[in-house]
Amino acid sequence: MNKRLVIIDGNSLMNRAFYALPDLMNKEGLHTNAIYGFTTMLFKIIDNYNPTHISVAFDLKAPTFRHKQYEDYKAGRKKMPDELRMQVEPLKELLDAFNIHRLEIEGFEADDIIGTVSQFAEKEGFEVFIVTGDKDAIQLASNNTKVLITKKGLSELEEYDYDEVLKKYELTPFQLIDLKGLMGDKSDNIPGVPGIGEKTGIKLLKEFNSIENLVQNIDKLKGSVKKKIEENIDLALMSKRLATIVRNIPVEINIDALKLEDCDEERIIKLFNKFGFNSLIGRISSNKNKENKIVNGKYISFKEIDRLIEEIKNKKYMILKTVSKEGELLDENIIYLFITLDGENIYYIKEKESILKLKEVLESTDIKKYGYKLKEDYISFRSYNIILKNMNFDIAIAEYLIDATSSSYSHDNIAAKYLGKKVVSKEELLGKGKNAKKYEDLDEYVLIDYFSNILNIIVNVKDKMEDKIREYNMEKLFYDVEIPLIEVLGYMEFEGFKVDIEKLEELKEEYTLLIANLEKDIYSLAGEEFNINSPKQLGVILFEKLNLPIIKKTKTGYSTNAEVLEKLKNEHPIIEKISEYRQIVKLKTTYVDGLLNIINRKSGRIHSSFNQTITTTGRISSTEPNLQNIPVRLEIGRNLRKVFISDEKHVLLDADYSQIELRVLAHICKDEDLIDAFLREEDIHTSTAAKVFDVDVKDVTSEMRNAAKAVNFGIIYGISDFGLSKNLNIPVKKAKEYIDNYFNKYPKVREYMDNVVDNAKKNGYVTTILNRRRYIPEINSKNFVIKNLGKRLAMNTPIQGSAADIIKIAMVNVFNKLNEKKLRSKLILQVHDELIIEAHESEVDIVKDILKTEMEKALQMSVPLKVDLSLGKSWYEAK
DNA sequence: CCACCGTGCAA
DNA sequence: TATTGCACGGTGG
Numbered sequence: 001m002n003k004r005l006v007i008i009d010g011n012s013l014m015n016r017a018f019y020a021l022p023d024l025m026n027k028e029g030l031h032t033n034a035i036y037g038f039t040t041m042l043f044k045i046i047d048n049y050n051p052t053h054i055s056v057a058f059d060l061k062a063p064t065f066r067h068k069q070y071e072d073y074k075a076g077r078k079k080m081p082d083e084l085r086m087q088v089e090p091l092k093e094l095l096d097a098f099n100i101h102r103l104e105i106e107g108f109e110a111d112d113i114i115g116t117v118s119q120f121a122e123k124e125g126f127e128v129f130i131v132t133g134d135k136d137a138i139q140l141a142s143n144n145t146k147v148l149i150t151k152k153g154l155s156e157l158e159e160y161d162y163d164e165v166l167k168k169y170e171l172t173p174f175q176l177i178d179l180k181g182l183m184g185d186k187s188d189n190i191p192g193v194p195g196i197g198e199k200t201g202i203k204l205l206k207e208f209n210s211i212e213n214l215v216q217n218i219d220k221l222k223g224s225v226k227k228k229i230e231e232n233i234d235l236a237l238m239s240k241r242l243a244t245i246v247r248n249i250p251v252e253i254n255i256d257a258l259k260l261e262d263c264d265e266e267r268i269i270k271l272f273n274k275f276g277f278n279s280l281i282g283r284i285s286s287n288k289n290k291e292n293k294i295v296n297g298k299y300i301s302f303k304e305i306d307r308l309i310e311e312i313k314n315k316k317y318m319i320l321k322t323v324s325k326e327g328e329l330l331d332e333n334i335i336y337l338f339i340t341l342d343g344e345n346i347y348y349i350k351e352k353e354s355i356l357k358l359k360e361v362l363e364s365t366d367i368k369k370y371g372y373k374l375k376e377d378y379i380s381f382r383s384y385n386i387i388l389k390n391m392n393f394d395i396a397i398a399e400y401l402i403d404a405t406s407s408s409y410s411h412d413n414i415a416a417k418y419l420g421k422k423v424v425s426k427e428e429l430l431g432k433g434k435n436a437k438k439y440e441d442l443d444e445y446v447l448i449d450y451f452s453n454i455l456n457i458i459v460n461v462k463d464k465m466e467d468k469i470r471e472y473n474m475e476k477l478f479y480d481v482e483i484p485l486i487e488v489l490g491y492m493e494f495e496g497f498k499v500d501i502e503k504l505e506e507l508k509e510e511y512t513l514l515i516a517n518l519e520k521d522i523y524s525l526a527g528e529e530f531n532i533n534s535p536k537q538l539g540v541i542l543f544e545k546l547n548l549p550i551i552k553k554t555k556t557g558y559s560t561n562a563e564v565l566e567k568l569k570n571e572h573p574i575i576e577k578i579s580e581y582r583q584i585v586k587l588k589t590t591y592v593d594g595l596l597n598i599i600n601r602k603s604g605r606i607h608s609s610f611n612q613t614i615t616t617t618g619r620i621s622s623t624e625p626n627l628q629n630i631p632v633r634l635e636i637g638r639n640l641r642k643v644f645i646s647d648e649k650h651v652l653l654d655a656d657y658s659q660i661e662l663r664v665l666a667h668i669c670k671d672e673d674l675i676d677a678f679l680r681e682e683d684i685h686t687s688t689a690a691k692v693f694d695v696d697v698k699d700v701t702s703e704m705r706n707a708a709k710a711v712n713f714g715i716i717y718g719i720s721d722f723g724l725s726k727n728l729n730i731p732v733k734k735a736k737e738y739i740d741n742y743f744n745k746y747p748k749v750r751e752y753m754d755n756v757v758d759n760a761k762k763n764g765y766v767t768t769i770l771n772r773r774r775y776i777p778e779i780n781s782k783n784f785v786i787k788n789l790g791k792r793l794a795m796n797t798p799i800q801g802s803a804a805d806i807i808k809i810a811m812v813n814v815f816n817k818l819n820e821k822k823l824r825s826k827l828i829l830q831v832h833d834e835l836i837i838e839a840h841e842s843e844v845d846i847v848k849d850i851l852k853t854e855m856e857k858a859l860q861m862s863v864p865l866k867v868d869l870s871l872g873k874s875w876y877e878a879k
Numbered sequence: 880c881c882a883c884c885g886t887g888c889a890a
Numbered sequence: 891t892a893t894t895g896c897a898c899g900g901t902g903g
Contacts, residue, residue: 886897
C-alpha cells in the first residue's frame with residue numbers, strides 16, 4: 001500500500017479556525033472555536049486523504065534562528081489573543097488522545113520542521129500532504145508533496161503540487177522563495193527590496209532564475225530597477241534566507257512514530273464532553289472497539305412469556321423499546337418489542353399475540369416503564385388497543401432537563417456522555433437522506449445488537465441522570481410534569497385534529513386562480529416574465545430594472561422582505577401586487593398544499609408530531625405539520641382556521657391564558673404596581689401606557705397603547721432600545737426614553753432584570769419557576785454582540801420557560817380530569833398559551849369548567865392566572 | 880441530492 | 891441590534 005504522510009501546521013490551522021469560526025465556549029468558560037475547527041478539519045483530512053502516517057507540527061515559544069539573524073523578524077506581529085492561547089494545551093491533549101504524534105523542536109518554527117520531515121519522507125517514498133493556512137509553505141510543493149492551503153476560512157483546501165505552482169505563479173516552488181526575498185513580507189516583517197513588488201519580482205526571476213544569479217548579472221539590468229537592486233543586495237539575500245524554509249534540521253527522524261494509530265476512544269469522548277462537542281462524538285472511528293455490541297438479545301417465544309411476565313410483576317418495573325415500521329400511524333406497525341429488567345438479559349418478541357399477552361403489564365399502573373422516547377412506544381401500542389401506563393423514566397427527556405441547550409438527545413450521545421462508550425447511532429445504522437434504510441430492511445441480528453444496546457444504555461444511565469435531577473431540584477418538574485406529559489402528547493398526536501378536506505380543496509382552487517392573476521399583473525408591470533418566488537430575480541427587477549431605491553441588503557443581495565416592500569409601496573404599483581402575491585403563495589404552499597399533503601386518509605385528521613425536547617426554554621414544538629403557526633392575525637389567513645373542525649356531535653373548546661408571560665414577570669419580580677394592575681384586572685397595555693406616558697388611564701390613546709404593547713413585548717424578550725425603535729419605527733433615542741420611563745415606573749422589573757443577568761454570569765445558567773434550567777455561555781463572551789444576546793436570553797428564558805411550565809402542568813391536570821371522569825372529550829392541541837379540546841356536545845359545560853379551573857389553578861402565584869374560553873364548530877369560530 | 884438562505888407564519 | 895419555533899421555494903455546492 002502507498003505510504004501517505006499528512007503533516008499539519010498546528011499553529012496555522014488553529015489560527016485559521018479561531019478567526020473563521022464564531023466564538024464558542026464550554027460550560028467552564030474555555031473558548032473552543034479553534035479546537036472545534038481544528039478537529040473538524042482533522043476528521044475531514046483523515047477522511048479525504050486517508051493517510052497512513054500523520055503528525056502535527058507546533059511552534060515553541062523560544063526564539064528561532066531567524067530571530068538571531070534578524071532581530072526584527074516577525075516584529076510588530078500582534079500577540080496571540082488569550083482566547084486562542086487557552087485553547088492550545090487542550091488541543092494538544094486531544095491530539096494525544098487521538099494518538100497523533102506532535103512535532104515540536106526548540107529553535108525552529110513549525111514550517112522548518114515540516115520542511116525537514118516532508119523532505120525526509122519524500123526520500124523514503126512517501127506521498128506527502130502538508131496542511132497549513134500559510135502560503136509560504138507552497139515553496140515545499142513538489143511532484144510527491146502536495147501543499148494544501150485552507151481557503152474561505154476552513155471550508156476548502158487548495159492543492160498545490162509542482163505543476164500547479166508553475167501554472168499559477170509561472171515560477172517553480174523554489175523561486176517563490178526568491179520572490180519573497182525580493183518582495184518582502186509584511187506579516188513576517190521581512191524587508192525585501194524596497195520598490196520591488198510581485199510584478200517586477202516575477203519578471204526578474206523568469207529572466208534570471210534566482211536572486212544569486214540576478215546579482216551576478218546585475219549589469220544586464222537598467223534604470224531604477226537596477227538601482228534598487230544594487231543598493232539592496234544584502235537585504236535581498238538576507239530576506240531570502242529568512243524566507244527559506246529549512247529542510248535539514250539536524251534531528252533524527254523516526255518516521256514510524258508518525259504512524260496513524262488507533263485512538264484512545266474513551267479519552268477522546270471525555271475531552272469532547274468537556275469541550276461540549278457532542279456532535280463530533282459520532283465521527284470518532286477507531287479500529288478497536290469496532291465491535292459496538294454491549295449485550296446480546298435473546299428471542300423469547302410465546303410459551304416463555306408467562307415467565308417474563310411473572311418476573312416483571314415481581315420487579316414492578318420494566319425497560320422497553322418498540323421498533324415500528326414506518327407507515328400509517330393508526331396501523332399495527334410493531335416489528336419488535338424489546339424488554340429487559342437488568343440491561344444484560346435482553347428479551348424480544350415479534351408476534352402480535354405475544355404483544356397482546358403483555359397488555360396486562362403494559363397497562364398496569366403498578367409497573368413502572370423506563371425507556372427512551374417513550375412517546376413513540378405509547379403511540380405504537382395505541383394501534384393494538386394497548387394504553388401504555390405508568391411511564392416513569394425517559395432518558396431523552398431526563399437529558400433534556402439536564403441540558404436543554406444540547407442539540408441532540410440521541411442514545412449514542414447519551415452513552416458517550418454518561419458511559420464513555422461509542423455505540424452505533426441511528427444515522428450510522430440507517431444512513432441518511434434519500435437512500436436511508438428502514439428498520440425492516442435490516443438483518444435481524446443487526447437490529448438486535450442495536451436495540452439491545454439502547455436498553456442497556458437506559459439501565460446504565462438512569463441512576464446517574466436521577467442523581468443530576470435531584471441535584472438540580474428538578475424532581476417535581478421531571479416526575480410530576482414532563483413524564484406525565486409524555487402520555488398527553490402521545491395522545492394528542494394519536495387522536496389528531498379533524499380537517500374539512502373539501503374546504504381545503506376549495507381554498508386551493510381559489511388561491512390558484514388569485515395567484516395566476518397576480519402573476520399576470522406582475523409580469524406586465526415588470527415588462528417581462530421572471531420567477532417572483534426568487535428573491536434574487538425579484539431584486540434584479542425591482543432595483544436594477546425599475547431602479548427602485550435599495551432599502552436594505554442581505555448578505556447575498558437585495559432584501560425584498562415585507563418590511564422593505566412596505567417602504568416601497570408608493571414608489572411603483574408592482575410592489576402592492578408582489579406583497580399580495582407573497583401573501584397568497586404563502587397561504588397556498590405552506591398551509592393549503594402543506595396540510596393536504598399530510599392529512600391521514602384513514603382518520604381524515606391531521607396528526608401533528610409534538611416534540612418535548614426541542615426548545616431551549618421548555619416550550620413544546622410541533623412538526624409535520626406545525627399546528628402552532630396557523631394564521632390568525634389577518635382575516636385572509638385566518639380563514640384557514642375554518643378547515644380545522646370538530647367531529648360530529650362535538651365542538652371545539654378553545655382556552656387561552658390572558659397575558660401569561662407578563663403575569664409570570666409580575667410574579668417573579670414582585671413589582672407592586674404590576675401585580676396591582678393584574679389584581680384589578682386592568683388592560684395591561686393601557687395601564688403600561690398610562691405609566692410610560694404619564695397620563696391618566698382614560699387619556700390613553702390607541703397609539704399610546706400600541707407603543708406600550710411593544711414595550712411590554714420588548715420587556716419579555718430582553719429589551720434593547722434599537723429593537724424597540726425598529727419595531728415601532730421611531731428613533732432609537734425615543735425608544736430609549738420609553739424604556740427608561742418604564743423602568744422608572746416599574747423599578748422592581750429593572751431590579752429583576754439586573755439580578756437575573758448577574759445570576760446568569762455567576763452560575764452560567766438561569767432557571768424557571770419549576771427549576772427548569774438553561775445554560776447561557778453566551779453571557780460571558782468577550783464579543784459584545786454575543787454577550788448582549790446572552791443578557792437577553794437570561795431575561796427572557798425564565799419568563800417564557802415559566803409560562804411553559806405552567807401550561808404543561810395544566811395539560812397534565814386537564815388530561816387527568818378528563819380521564820378520571822371518563823369523558824369522551826379529547827385534548828387535541830396546545831399552542832404555547834392555548835389549549836384546544838374537542839368536546840362532546842353532552843360534556844361542554846363540564847369540560848369548560850375543567851379547562852378553566854385546571855388552567856387557572858395550575859400554579860399558585862402572586863397574581864391570578866386568567867383564562868378566556870370560547871367555542872365553535874371550527875377553530876375559526878372558537879377563537 | 881443536500882445544506883443553506885430568505886422569507887413569513889405563530890406565541 | 892427583541893424571544894421561541896417550523897416550513898416553504900430557490901440557490902449553489
